[in-house]
Amino acid sequence: MAKKSKKYTIRKLINDIHLWLGIGSGIILFLVCLSGTILTFEEEIKNLFTQDFKVAQSSNRRLSLEQLSESLSKEGTVTSVTLPIETGEPLQFNVKTSPKERRGTTYFVDPYSGEYQKKQKSQLDGFFLSMFKMHRWLLMDTTIGRPVVGIATIIFLILSISGIILWFPKKRRWKNFKPGFKIKFSANWKRINHDLHNTLGFYACIFLVIMSLTGLFWSFEWYRDAGSEVLGTKVFGNRGGGPKFTSALSPNARVKTFKEILEISAGELNYKGEVSITIPSTDKDVFTITKSNANSWSPVIKDKLVLDQDGTLMHKEIFRDKPLNVQIASLIKPIHMGTIYGTFSKIIYFFACLIATTLPITGTLIWINKLKAKKKKKKKVAFA
Known part of the structure; x- marks a missing residue:
């Protein structure tokens, strides 16, 4: 009596998509994730050598x-x-x-x-520049490397989502979930490798999805435009520094000193924090002051003032008063890089990127082990 062929299920389809997309993009994803891991603490590492x-x-x-x-x-x-x-x-x-x-x-x-x-040049400047080019363009020409990395990022996003679906056991019972939360180091190396792929991938998944979704803003203009439509505001729209202001200083007006400009700024932004002042170079230029609050939940958030050369307040921009969609759009870069919560989030991103770097390796080993197991099974059937 002939054996009935196993039904091709949705889960099997997802597994095949996960497998073949992972095999096809493994090398590219390994290089992009490895360079991203190294870049996480770029400034801290470079400072050790200066x-x-x-x-x-x-x-x-x-x-x-x-x-x-x-x-x-x-x-x-x-x-x-x-x-x-x-x-x-x-x-x-x-x-x-x-x-x-x-x-x-x-x-x-x-x-x-x-x-x-x-500012001294670090011995590692060239190395980190290469890592940056690797992460963004695979060391290729930008017209070729950027879309290749972008496509690989889309694949990685699909792999992350399909991986979390496959992580869930077929039978939704707690005893079936438990193995997915830990690595059984007492088992043989094949089981350990499987757990490293399955368990570590689960823990890093949410961060990998965030990195992928934000990283695509640099790869494709259509994605950036679509993201801007969804958010209702331009992503990367403030690269030119926002609206331009021209000095309205009258000929007889007195130009404020730096000390006076700082006093005005302290009155408008009354908190402790790092202050940056853009200095006017012509009669038509103005002072631009940015300040970060030392007690803010994020070290990358800054408030902004624009003062005329006589100290007249021309513009005031408080981050917390901006609409939520504008806040999110302005934080795309620190969210992607992991600087959003300072050192705390950078540590999390470092380990998430490190796990992502290992996933193509552990996934490929799982595939090779399954191929070997199938060959052994066929041999046993042939000799039976």
Whole structure:
């Protein structure tokens, strides 16, 4: 009597989709996830290989920002200054050392002595730049690498969703769920490998879905446009710095000093936090002040002021007062990078990315083990 063929179920279809998409994209996903893992603590790692600029605090009075800016003007055009929360830390001035320089160079400045030092290049700058290019474009030309990474990210999103579906046991009983929450290290290596793929993938899944959904904003314009439609506001729409403001300063008006600008800013944004000031370079430019609240739930959130050169408040932008959709759109980048909650979220993202890096390896081993098991079974049937 012939055996009845097993019914091809929805679960089997999902399993096949998960398997073949994973096998087909494994190498690309491994490289993208590996580079993402390394990039999580890029700044912290690079700082280990550079010498700190120490502030020699003394009884001397702090020099004014005008004096410090004037001292730095010999290096180029001073465009902005960042004042740290702690008084013992150096000020950071941004200086355009040449007209061709787009972003400028950071200089650390001792506010007491006026001594300054250009931000040192780390020995690992080249390495992390390669990791960035790997993560975004697989070290290829952007026109080729960007869509390839984008397609791989879509596949990874499908793998994450299908994986969580397959994680659920066929019979919904607690005793069937329990094995999916732990790794049985006392078992043989095949079972351990299966548990590493199944269990760790489950714990990392929600973060991997978030990374995939946000990462696609950089890969495809159509996705960015669709996301903007869903959110009801432009994603990455504030890259140019928002609305432009021009000074309305009358010819006889007095230009405020940095100290006066800071006093006005402190009155408008009355809390402790790091302050950055964009310095006007022409008569038509204005002061732009951004400030982060030291007690905020996120270190990346900033409030913004625009002041005319005479101190007139032209614009005030408080993050918490923005509509929720605008807040979400402005946080796409820190959500993707894991900086949204500072070190805490970066640690979570590091381990999630590390798990994601192992999934193509453990998944491929599961597939190879199943192929070997099928071959052994066929041999037994043949000799039976």
